[in-house]
Amino acid sequence: xxxxxxxxxxxxxxxxxxxxxxxxxxxxxxxxxxxxxxxxxxxxxxxxxxxxxxxxxxxxxxxxxxxxxxxxxxxxxxxxxxxxxxxxxxxxxxxxxxx
Numbered sequence: 104x105x106x107x108x109x110x111x112x113x114x115x116x117x118x119x120x121x122x123x124x125x126x127x128x129x130x131x132x133x134x135x136x137x138x139x140x141x142x143x144x145x146x147x148x149x150x151x152x153x154x155x156x157x158x159x160x161x162x163x164x165x166x167x168x169x170x171x172x173x174x175x176x177x178x179x180x181x182x183x184x185x186x187x188x189x190x191x192x193x194x195x196x197x198x199x200x201x202x
Contacts, residue, residue, distance in 0.1 A: 122149040125169045126160055135163050146171075 124147050128140040136156035138147070149157065149170075160168050 119175050120172050121175045123147060123171050123173065124149060124152070124157065124160060125171055127167050129165050129167060133163075133165050135166060136160050140166060 125144050126138075126140055126147065127142055127144040129142075131141060133140050136152070136159040138145070152160075160166060
């Protein structure tokens with residue numbers, strides 16, 4: 104194996120998790136840290152927030168904040184909404200009428 108291959112595998116392993124804040128307002132509408140929140144949960148990648156914004160969100164009593172972590176999508180996966188064309192499900196045949 105080449106020297107770069109082991110390093111690439113290690114980098115992919117380290118970057119395989121993404122941390123998010125899931126935030127929802129306890130009121131109909133609420134603004135904090137440059138974002139507007141409502142009663143529907145909003146997921147924001149922590150990498151998009153400054154330390155100051157994270158602190159503001161966590162300390163705000165009118166917001167419910169949960170930290171979560173998810174696996175990052177593989178870089179080699181197709182990123183289209185439907186996925187790769189060759190993996191689409193074939194259309195289902197119509198059901199035969201009941202006798």
